[in-house]
Each structure stands twice: as structure tokens, then as C-alpha cells.
Amino acid sequence: MSHEVTNNDLHDDDTEWQELKLPNLLLQSEAVRQVHATIEREWNFLQRSACQTAAGRALWKHVIHDPLAYLLAGESYLRSLHEKMKKDRLNNAREISGVILAVRTLWFDSRLEDALNSPNGRESQVVLLGAGMDTRAYRLNCLQDSDVFEVDFPGVLQVKATILEAAKESTNEFEHVRSMAKSLTRVAADIRENDWLEKLRTAGFLPHKNTIWVLEGLLYYLTHSQAMQVLRILANKCCVTHTVLLADFMNKPSTTLSNSAFQFYSDWPDQLLPSIGFTHVKLSQIGDPDAHFGLLNDPLNLFNKLRKLPRSIETHPDDGTPCCRLYLVEASGSPKQDVAPNVPTSVP
Numbered sequence: 001m002s003h004e005v006t007n008n009d010l011h012d013d014d015t016e017w018q019e020l021k022l023p024n025l026l027l028q029s030e031a032v033r034q035v036h037a038t039i040e041r042e043w044n045f046l047q048r049s050a051c052q053t054a055a056g057r058a059l060w061k062h063v064i065h066d067p068l069a070y071l072l073a074g075e076s077y078l079r080s081l082h083e084k085m086k087k088d089r090l091n092n093a094r095e096i097s098g099v100i101l102a103v104r105t106l107w108f109d110s111r112l113e114d115a116l117n118s119p120n121g122r123e124s125q126v127v128l129l130g131a132g133m134d135t136r137a138y139r140l141n142c143l144q145d146s147d148v149f150e151v152d153f154p155g156v157l158q159v160k161a162t163i164l165e166a167a168k169e170s171t172n173e174f175e176h177v178r179s180m181a182k183s184l185t186r187v188a189a190d191i192r193e194n195d196w197l198e199k200l201r202t203a204g205f206l207p208h209k210n211t212i213w214v215l216e217g218l219l220y221y222l223t224h225s226q227a228m229q230v231l232r233i234l235a236n237k238c239c240v241t242h243t244v245l246l247a248d249f250m251n252k253p254s255t256t257l258s259n260s261a262f263q264f265y266s267d268w269p270d271q272l273l274p275s276i277g278f279t280h281v282k283l284s285q286i287g288d289p290d291a292h293f294g295l296l297n298d299p300l301n302l303f304n305k306l307r308k309l310p311r312s313i314e315t316h317p318d319d320g321t322p323c324c325r326l327y328l329v330e331a332s333g334s335p336k337q338d339v340a341p342n343v344p345t346s347v348p
């Protein structure tokens with residue numbers, strides 16, 4: 001998968017980016033319009049975060065092919081992010097709004113694909129916790145041998161299903177909407193409660209089957225104890241079967257900004273995850289060679305400046321601003337093989 005683009009892609013002469021073009025289905029389908037009106041009226045910030053994320057993926061379309069994201073995000077989130085991106089481009093900003101989201105999406109896509117292509121990964125089941133408006137099951141061919149489970153609040157999954165159904169039924173723009181996964185199951189659950197794993201099992205999740213857990217944009221919405229409880233449940237799975245965790249972690253300064261709705265943080269997820277049972281952990285920062293995708297070429301942009309500072313530093317020495325970091329982490333573990341296979345255990 002190659003997603004390399006140059007800075008010129010973002011600051012080029014064509015002016016297409018100045019105008020927001022919305023799909024007809026978003027503007028004209030009564031079902032889709034009603035659903036988005038309900039979101040505006042009734043959803044809390046947790047659920048709305050799903051639409052904000054989808055807006056990012058829709059508008060970073062020069063690197064992410066996710067046309068359904070327009071429908072799932074809805075007009076108001078698209079307009080709001082589009083305005084910010086336009087302003088950034090006109091001001092020649094070093095960082096264009098939504099770039100973190102674009103890099104994060106591409107990192108999860110590429111790590112997921114690599115995990116599925118690894119010797120332990122083939123035919124793994126894939127669980128998207130806090131799946132929101134994620135359309136990986138529709139976008140990624142690498143999921144073709146995988147049973148995919150999307151876990152989120154019932155209201156989010158219901159809205160998602162309604163919008164995707166409308167897209168499927170549309171005769172022109174979205175006629176080829178279909179899941180590429182071997183199977184796709186939506187599981188309505190609140191992962192702060194004790195019953196989410198049982199609900200997942202009832203829906204067909206197999207506890208002994210190799211599993212890739214995708215926690216994108218989720219952990220920091222939980223309290224420390226809620227997030228640790230979820231992470232411990234996943235770490236315990238390493239004793240049962242080959243388990244891969246893909247997750248992003250905010251560091252402390254990211255959650256202590258005023259008005260922040262974020263709670264859980266970890267400054268050292270690469271130490272935290274081994275301490276609860278994962279054996280291999282690889283941490284990347286936005287802008288690292290594997291978390292770059294040609295979108296962060298300016299050495300003076302915020303992310304490249306941060307990467308040069310030791311991770312223990314919480315305030316930027318140049319200007320006193322907090323060092324807000326997002327860590328992209330891949331962790332894995334497998335049951336220990338105490339007895340080598342095919343070796344006799346008793347001596348005659």
C-alpha cells in the first residue's frame with residue numbers, strides 16, 4: 001500500500017479543495033437526512049466523535065479512499081472541518097487540520113494489513129472496539145478471510161446500519177456498497193460495563209481464535225480504571241490465543257488541556273502493556289517513518305519538532321506549550337509453550 005504524497009498535493013494550484021462537494025444522497029435522501037437530524041438533536045459528545053472522525057477520513061480523500069465517510073459524517077461535521085482545512089491551506093499552515101486523523105487511519109490500515117498477512121494472522125477474527133463510523137470492513141480487501149465484529153453503543157450502530165442501507169439502495173452514487181470481510185457482525189455494547197465480552201461471544205466471537213483488536217480513537221474517552229479494565233481483558237487473551245492490539249494513546253499533557261473531554265492517558269504505553277501481559281510492543285509517534293505517509297514533510301512542523309524532544313519532557317522548551325503526543329501502539333502476545341509439541345512427557 002503506498003500513500004506517499006508530497007507537500008505540493010496540499011498546497012498545489014488547483015482550487016478543487018476550496019469547494020466542498022457533498023454526495024447527492026446526503027442532501028436528498030430523506031432517511032439519511034432524518035438520521036443526521038437525530039444525531040444533531042440527541043447524540044452526546046462520545047457518539048458525535050464517530051462523525052467527526054468520519055469527516056476527517058472523507059476530507060482527506062487524496063490519501064484515504066472512504067467515500068461512505070461523507071454519508072456517515074453528515075453535512076455539519078464536513079462543513080466545519082472543511083472550513084478549518086481551507087483556512088489552514090490559505091494561511092500556508094505547517095499542519096493542516098485533520099492530518100493527525102489521516103496519519104492515524106493510514107497507520108491502523110497498514111498495521112492491520114501487516115498483522116493479517118503475518119504467519120499468525122491469517123484468518124484472524126478482527127474486533128473493532130468503539131467502531132463508530134469506521135468502514136474498514138468495506139474498504140480493506142485484506143479482511144476477506146476475517147470475521148469482523150464492530151462494537152459500539154446501540155444508537156451509533158443503528159444509525160450506521162440505516163445510512164449504509166440507504167447507500168446500498170441508492171441506484172447511482174453508492175451502488176457497489178458491500179462488506180469485503182468474510183462476515184461482519186455489529187455488537188451493541190458499552191465497554192464500560194461488565195457484559196460486553198459476553199455479548200461479543202454470543203454474537204459469534206470465538207475466544208480461542210487468533211484475534212486482532214482495533215482500538216482507534218477510543219481509550220482516552222474512558223476513565224483510567226475503565227481503560228485499564230479493557231486493556232487487562234485483552235492482555236489476558238494472550239494466554240489463550242495469539243492476540244494483537246492496535247491502539248492509540250494520548251500522553252498526559254494531551255488530556256490536561258482546558259475543556260478537554262479526554263480522561264485516560266499513558267506517557268509510557270510501551271511499559272504499561274508489557275506489565276499487564278503483552279510480550280511484543282512497538283510504539284510510534286506521528287511523524288515517525290512508519291507513521292508519516294508523506295504527509296509530514298516539513299521538518300519544522302509540530303510533530304517533527306516533538307519527535308526530536310525526549311518523551312519525558314512535558315513542556316516545549318521553545319515556547320512553553322504542552323507537548324501533546326499521540327502514540328500509535330502495536331502490541332501482541334501468545335500462550336507460552338511450556339511443553340514442546342511432539343516431545344514425549346514421560347520416559348519409559
Ligand SMILES: C[S@@+](CC[C@H](N)C(=O)[O-])C[C@H]1O[C@@H](n2cnc3c(N)ncnc32)[C@H](O)[C@@H]1O
Pocket residue numbers: 046047049050053054129130131132133134151152153156189190191192215216217218221
Ligand atoms: C472517536 S470515535 C472513533 C470511532 C472509530 N474507531 C474510528 O476510528 O472511526 C470513538 C467511538 O468510540 C465509541 N465509544 C466511546 N465509548 C464507548 C463505550 N463505552 N462503549 C462502546 N463504544 C464507545 C463512540 O461511540 C465512538 O463511536
